[in-house]
Amino acid sequence: MKKVTCPPCGTEIRGETDDELVRNVQDHAKREHGRDLTREHILAAAKEA
Numbered sequence: 001m002k003k004v005t006c007p008p009c010g011t012e013i014r015g016e017t018d019d020e021l022v023r024n025v026q027d028h029a030k031r032e033h034g035r036d037l038t039r040e041h042i043l044a045a046a047k048e049a
């Protein structure tokens, strides 16, 4: 399990795998902030949860 805290809004986003985390964060960033984040960017910001 990994997690990322979204910088603009503080929402904590989790995923069981790297792929799931990346998908969840990309969905959130696009939907809530209109931003496209790369996989590398997301995994660099991810922490073990």
Ligand SMILES: [Zn+2]
Pocket (backbone or CB within 6 Å): 006, 007, 008, 009, 010, 011, 028, 029, 032, 033
């Ligand atoms: Zn956010």
